[in-house]
Amino acid sequence: xxxxxxxxxxxxxxxxxxxxxxxxxxxxxxxxxxxxxxxxxxxxxxxxxxxxxxxxxxxxxxxxxxxxxxxxxxxxxxxxxxxxxxxxxxxxxxxxxxxxxxxxxxxxxxxxxxxxxxxxxxxxxxxxxxxxxxxxxxxxxxxxxxxxxxxxxxxxxxxxxxxxxxxxxxxxxxxxxxxxxxxxxxxxxxxxxxxxxxxxxxxxxxxxxxxxxxxxxxxxxxxxxxxxxxxxxxxxxxxxxxxxxxxxxxxxxxxxxxxxxxxxxxxxxxxxxxxxxxxxx
Numbered sequence: 001x002x003x004x005x006x007x008x009x010x011x012x013x014x015x016x017x018x019x020x021x022x023x024x025x026x027x028x029x030x031x032x033x034x035x036x037x038x039x040x041x042x043x044x045x046x047x048x049x050x051x052x053x054x055x056x057x058x059x060x061x062x063x064x065x066x067x068x069x070x071x072x073x074x075x076x077x078x079x080x081x082x083x084x085x086x087x088x089x090x091x092x093x094x095x096x097x098x099x100x101x102x103x104x105x106x107x108x109x110x111x112x113x114x115x116x117x118x119x120x121x122x123x124x125x126x127x128x129x130x131x132x133x134x135x136x137x138x139x140x141x142x143x144x145x146x147x148x149x150x151x152x153x154x155x156x157x158x159x160x161x162x163x164x165x166x167x168x169x170x171x172x173x174x175x176x177x178x179x180x181x182x183x184x185x186x187x188x189x190x191x192x193x194x195x196x197x198x199x200x201x202x203x204x205x206x207x208x209x210x211x212x213x214x215x216x217x218x219x220x221x222x223x224x225x226x227x228x229x230x231x232x233x234x235x236x237x238x239x240x241x242x243x244x245x246x247x248x249x250x251x252x253x254x255x256x257x258x259x260x261x262x263x264x265x266x267x268x269x270x271x272x273x274x275x276x277x278x279x280x281x
Contacts, residue, residue, distance in 0.1 A: 002027065002240075003027060003028055003029065003149055003239040003240030003241070004026070004027045004147070004148065004149055004240045005024060005025070005026045005027070005146070005147065005148065005149070005237035005240050005242075006024065006025050006026075006145070006146075006147040007022055007023065007024030007025070007145060007146055007147070007237075008022065008023055008024070008061060008068060008117075008143065008144070008145045009022050009143070009144050009145065009146070010022075010068055010073060010141065010142075010143050011141060011142045011143070011159065011250070011274060012073075012088055012123045012136050012139055012140075012141050013123075013139060013140050013141070013142070013160075013161050013251075013272055014123075014135070014136050014137070014138075014139040014140075015139075015272075017040070017041065017134050017135070017136070017251075018040065018041050018250045018251035018272065018274070019038070019039075019040055019127060019129075019134050019136075019250075020038075020039045020040075020248075020250050020274070021036060021037065021038055021039075021068065021073060021075070022035075022036065022037040022038075022039075022234070023035070023036050023061045023063050023066065023068050024036075024037070024237075024242075025051070025054050025056075026237060026240050026241065026242050027240045028239065028240045028241040032051035033048060033049070033050065033051055033242075034048075034049045034050075034051060034053065034054040034063050035047060035048050035049060035063075035235070035242060036049070036063055036066055036077065037234055037235065038075075038082065038084060038129070039232055039234065039248060039250045040129065040134070040250060040251075041230065041250060041251040042230075042232075043232060044232035044233060044234060044248075044250075045079075045081055045082040046234070046235050046242075047077050047079055047082060049063050049064055057069075059071075064076075064077070065077075070090065070093055070117075070118075071089065071090055072087065072088050072089040072090045072123075072125065073087070073088045073090075074086075074087050075087075075127060082129070082130065083128075083129070083130055083131075084127060084128065084129045084130075085127070085128055086125060086126050086127030086128055086134070087125045087126070087127075088123055088124070088125035088126075088127065088136060088141075089123070089124050089125050090118075090121050090122065090123060090141055091121050091122030091123075091124075092121060092122075093117065093118035093121045093143070094118050094119045094120045094121060094166075094189065095116070095117060095118055095119070096116050096119065096187055096194065096196075097194055097196075099115070100114055100115065100116045100185050100187060100198075101113060101114060101115075101185065102185075102198055102200040102201070103200050104183075104199075104200060107176075110148060110174075110176070111148055111149055111150050111152065111174070111175055112146055112147070112148035112149070112150065112151055112152060112172075113146065113147050113148050114144065114145070114146055114170065114185060115144060115145040115146070115147075116143075116144045116168065116187060117143040117144060117145060118141065118142065118143040119142065119166045119168070119187060119189045119194075120140055120141070120142065120161055120165075120166040120189055121140070121141045121142075121143070122138070122139070122140065122141070123136045123139040123140060123141040124136055124137055124138075124139065140161040140166070141161075142159055142161060142166060142168070144159075144168065148237075149237070149239055149240055150237055150238050150239055150240075150244075151236045151237060151238070151244065151246065151278075152172035152173050152174065152278075153173050153175075154172065154173045154278055154279045155170060155171065155172035155173065155276070155278050155279070156169070156170065156171045156172070156208070156213055156224075156276070156277050156278070156279060157169070157170045157275070157276045158224055158226075158254065158273060158274060158275045158276070159273075159274045160254065160256065160270060160272060160273045160274065161272070162256075162266075162268065162270060162272070164190065164191050165188065165189050165190040165191065165266065166188075166189045167186070167187065167188045167189070167256065167258075168186060168187055169184075169185075169186035169197070169213075169215075169222065169224055170183075170184070170185050170186065171183070171184050171205060171208065171213055171215070181199075182199075182205055183199050184197060184198055184199045184203045184204075184205065184215060185197075185198050185199070186198065186203070186215070186222065188222070188258060190258070190265055190266065195220065195258075195260075197215060197217050197220060197222055198217075201217055201218075202217050202218060203215050203216070203217035204216060204217070208279065211225065211226040211277050212224065212225035212226065213225075219260055219261045220258075220259070220260055221257075221258070221259040222256075222257070222258050222259075223255070223256070223257040223258075224254065224255070224256055225254060225255040225256075226249075226252070226253075226254050226273075226275050226277055227252075227253040227254055227255055227269070228252055228253040229247075229249045229252050229275065229277075230249045230250070230251060230252045231247035231248065231249050232247065232248060232249070232250065233245050233246070233247055234246050234247070234248050246276060246278055247276065247278075248274065248275070248276045249273070249274065249275045249276075250274050251271065251272055251273070251274065252271065252273055252274075252275055253269065253270070253271045253273065254269070254270060254273035254275060255267075255268070255269045255270075256268060256270070256273075
């Protein structure tokens, strides 16, 4: 058994509340464990499980009594720090037209591979967390995944559902065969149309500083700026072991602007953005 990890990120977002859950399995040498991380607007928890409680089918992950998949989420966990129970039902998923990794999906030995399972789907249901009710009616969901050995050393990731659209963007330091380069993968769903921004399509970072990034690809330009964080600690893999601590704002203030040629398709500020900014300079 080699050092590796596999995890899903399922986010549910209403006008007033955000809940993200991250079921994962991790292999370090000959030891296999699994976990469920829960992150809200105000807190985050990690619950560890033994490997025998993990099961995966093509459409679902099961960890103990918890289920995650294309139809929704069932949560049932009780620890000294976290008591959570509830069900969330998903409407039809909106997958991308092709793999977010593009031709890099065929490159062997990559440190981390990303997947996007649904850019936007409806969410309905209720979850109770330590006595607080999270109610999702006419809410939106997003679903992605990662697999490999480690998260990138430095990276930016953001995701947000908004009226008529949804977006995700990741900018990361990518090691490959002794060199490093800045890799970009992003998808923007706007009024039913999918736009792809990626290194393999010619995207390049023209500015990254003060927790903002500007990316240009042909006649497309995307500006993303983190305005105010609400960071909570999460565990992330390093050589398959969940020993790295990263910080995610599940719901924070951010600004997004997307242009095509001389036309601004959208420009807005929101307090519903999800953000990780793990650049150190």
